[in-house]
Amino acid sequence: MRKQRTAGQKATLSGKDAEGAGVKKKKFNKSALPLYLMILPAVIITFIYKYIPMAGSIIAFEDYKLTKGVFDSTWVWFDNFKYIFNLPDFWNVLRNTFLIAFAKMIGNLIVPIVVALLLNELRQVGLKRSIQTLLYIPNFLSWIILAGMFTDILSPSSGIVNQLLGYIGVGPIDFLGSNDWFPFTMVATDIWKNFGYGTIVYLASLASIDPALYESARMDGASRWQQTIHITLPGMSSIIVLMSLLSMGSILNAGFDQIYNLLNPMVHESGEIIDTLVYNLSLGNGMYGPATALGLMNSLVSFTLISLGYILADKFLDYRIF
Amino acid sequence: MRAEKQMKKNKKNKIKVSVGYRIFTVFNITLLILLALSCLLPFVNLFAVSLSGQFAVNSNSVSFWPKDFTLASYQFVLESGQFLQSFWVTVKRVVLGVSVNMLLVIPTAYVLSQPERKFKHRKIFAWFFVITILFSAGLVPWYTVVRATGIMGSIWALILPDAVPVFSMLVLMNYMRGLPEELQDAAFIDGAGHVRTLVSVILPLCLPSIATIVLFAMVGHWNAWFDGMLFMNRVEDYPLQSYLQTIVVNPEQYLASMRGSGSTAIQNLLNFVSARSTRAAQLFVAILPIMLVYPFLQKYFATGLTVGSVKG
Numbered sequence: 222m223r224k225q226r227t228a229g230q231k232a233t234l235s236g237k238d239a240e241g242a243g244v245k246k247k248k249f250n251k252s253a254l255p256l257y258l259m260i261l262p263a264v265i266i267t268f269i270y271k272y273i274p275m276a277g278s279i280i281a282f283e284d285y286k287l288t289k290g291v292f293d294s295t296w297v298w299f300d301n302f303k304y305i306f307n308l309p310d311f312w313n314v315l316r317n318t319f320l321i322a323f324a325k326m327i328g329n330l331i332v333p334i335v336v337a338l339l340l341n342e343l344r345q346v347g348l349k350r351s352i353q354t355l356l357y358i359p360n361f362l363s364w365i366i367l368a369g370m371f372t373d374i375l376s377p378s379s380g381i382v383n384q385l386l387g388y389i390g391v392g393p394i395d396f397l398g399s400n401d402w403f404p405f406t407m408v409a410t411d412i413w414k415n416f417g418y419g420t421i422v423y424l425a426s427l428a429s430i431d432p433a434l435y436e437s438a439r440m441d442g443a444s445r446w447q448q449t450i451h452i453t454l455p456g457m458s459s460i461i462v463l464m465s466l467l468s469m470g471s472i473l474n475a476g477f478d479q480i481y482n483l484l485n486p487m488v489h490e491s492g493e494i495i496d497t498l499v500y501n502l503s504l505g506n507g508m509y510g511p512a513t514a515l516g517l518m519n520s521l522v523s524f525t526l527i528s529l530g531y532i533l534a535d536k537f538l539d540y541r542i543f
Numbered sequence: 544m545r546a547e548k549q550m551k552k553n554k555k556n557k558i559k560v561s562v563g564y565r566i567f568t569v570f571n572i573t574l575l576i577l578l579a580l581s582c583l584l585p586f587v588n589l590f591a592v593s594l595s596g597q598f599a600v601n602s603n604s605v606s607f608w609p610k611d612f613t614l615a616s617y618q619f620v621l622e623s624g625q626f627l628q629s630f631w632v633t634v635k636r637v638v639l640g641v642s643v644n645m646l647l648v649i650p651t652a653y654v655l656s657q658p659e660r661k662f663k664h665r666k667i668f669a670w671f672f673v674i675t676i677l678f679s680a681g682l683v684p685w686y687t688v689v690r691a692t693g694i695m696g697s698i699w700a701l702i703l704p705d706a707v708p709v710f711s712m713l714v715l716m717n718y719m720r721g722l723p724e725e726l727q728d729a730a731f732i733d734g735a736g737h738v739r740t741l742v743s744v745i746l747p748l749c750l751p752s753i754a755t756i757v758l759f760a761m762v763g764h765w766n767a768w769f770d771g772m773l774f775m776n777r778v779e780d781y782p783l784q785s786y787l788q789t790i791v792v793n794p795e796q797y798l799a800s801m802r803g804s805g806s807t808a809i810q811n812l813l814n815f816v817s818a819r820s821t822r823a824a825q826l827f828v829a830i831l832p833i834m835l836v837y838p839f840l841q842k843y844f845a846t847g848l849t850v851g852s853v854k855g
Contacts, residue, residue: 342571
């Protein structure tokens with residue numbers, strides 16, 4: 222990890238130095254034509270499957286029929302948007318989306334930081350490694366697998382979780398079937414899936430803090446807690462800010478894969494989100510125009526926030542994606 | 544609270560570990576072990592259910608150890624045909640998909656890693672790819688375009704629409720930019736062209752980074768389900784996760800559909816399995832390949848975590 226980071230840093234530097242050294246190296250220049258040929262296949266495929274669909278978003282302003290196609294469907298301008306805003310469910314869906322996505326954002330930011338700090342205090346190297354190994358497991362499994370697993374273990378009648386809760390006199394709780402619990406379950410299981418992975422980012426940044434700082438703090442009689450507050454947290458601050466900025470774009474992304482697979486008629490009221498509504502409107506009910514209009518609004522909001530996140534990260538942290 | 548206690552103790556005794564910190568350590572270790580168990584035990588429970596007899600599962604008496612041990616659920620899964628069929632579709636898609644990903648990502652990353660004086664339009668092309676991760680086209684236009692390109696129902700529908708994973712491309716590109724430029728210039732002096740330089744000089748040095756993005760692509764293809772559900776017309780062509788999606792949430796319905804159809808072996812096995820145990824078995828077989836590459840994932844994935852760099 223650390224090696225990788227220095228490589229990245231070098232990259233940024235060499236990019237800048239290159240201009241100065243350019244004169245000397247110019248004679249090694251080869252023709253750029255092969256470069257264009259090498260990049261061409263990826264450009265064509267990206268153009269077809271990413272850019273044409275972007276342009277295809279004009280469906281949002283049409284009464285789109287699959288049989289008529291994009292060019293022959295009737296223009297209805299903003300009717301689809303009006304239709305969406307007048308859906309009796311719309312504001313509820315927007316609220317669900319925002320609440321679930323926001324809670325996930327906060328949780329996915331804070332939990333990994335706390336776990337990384339706690340792991341960092343472990344002196345037993347073997348134990349630390351084994352714990353870490355277990356924490357990442359859920360991250361690599363699909364929401365299909367996890368949805369199947371959660372439906373099983375969270376079942377109020379037969380699930381192991383409610384059996385265990387029964388021993389301490391709680392429940393049974395219908396985690397996936399009651400409107401009070403469903404959003405909470407979505408947030409908690411999402412954090413459970415992601416926190417191990419996020420922990421690594423922070424552990425890596427902890428490892429790069431200069432040990433001499435701790436050394437001198439100890440000499441001055443600082444306690445572990447004081448060291449955490451005055452050395453560790455400031456040392457992590459730039460990566461924490463970066464992660465928060467980059468997570469901004471997910472404010473309307475409540476997690477389609479997870480919610481689509483766990484949503485059921487009993488929790489429609491608290492669990493339907495924008496992405497599942499887009500799916501149900503279009504491929505479920507053939508209302509392609511309104512679905513695209515809704516998707517387009519969602520994409521535009523996300524695009525604005527993601528871009529803003531990157532711009533701020535670039536401005537304040539000198540963060541570059543390339 | 545804890546801090547105050549610790550500060551008091553520290554004043555008394557600077558070198559020895561304070562009592563407060565010791566209490567914290569015990570508490571900390573307990574908490575972390577509980578967290579780790581929360582990531583492990585659900586799968587242990589799933590595994591135990593998959594190996595338990597029908598009666599034990601239906602009476603909810605299985606926790607973390609199989610009861611009335613039987614392999615009937617696994618036999619059932621293997622006999623039922625569709626599971627293996629879908630497993631095979633997924634294996635094909637992983638092999639073909641990862642190859643296509645790499646064939647597109649490696650040259651692209653190489654080209655974009657060139658400094659601007661060697662590749663004048665580097666910035667434009669880089670933005671061309673990055674914009675696709677910033678703005679996602681909606682479901683309907685995407686679906687329409689895939690349909691229009693005539694690949695619906697074929698395995699290419701699972702491969703081409705996401706053939707250029709931009710994040711992986713950026714990871715590899717940044718790695719390549721970290722290599723000394725002199726290597727490339729030396730290859731040019733020796734008369735090598737761009738392709739030759741990439742294959743013989745740059746690629747061997749990028750193996751750790753390539754291992755990372757190959758693993759990412761493998762896991763991505765293994766876990767993908769939505770495209771299979773959208774673009775495959777026949778259930779027989781469903782990749783594993785799309786097939787699992789049709790049964791995981793409602794295993795009773797699936798088991799009922801197996802009754803009366805399928806071979807005599809299946810009909811016999813139906814007397815020994817329960818809906819929960821067959822589902823658990825199917826999920827477990829689908830998890831297994833991920834667990835097999837898990838040690839490698841652990842080794843490499845940290846390198847691919849962060850795209851870009853913070854100067855600091």
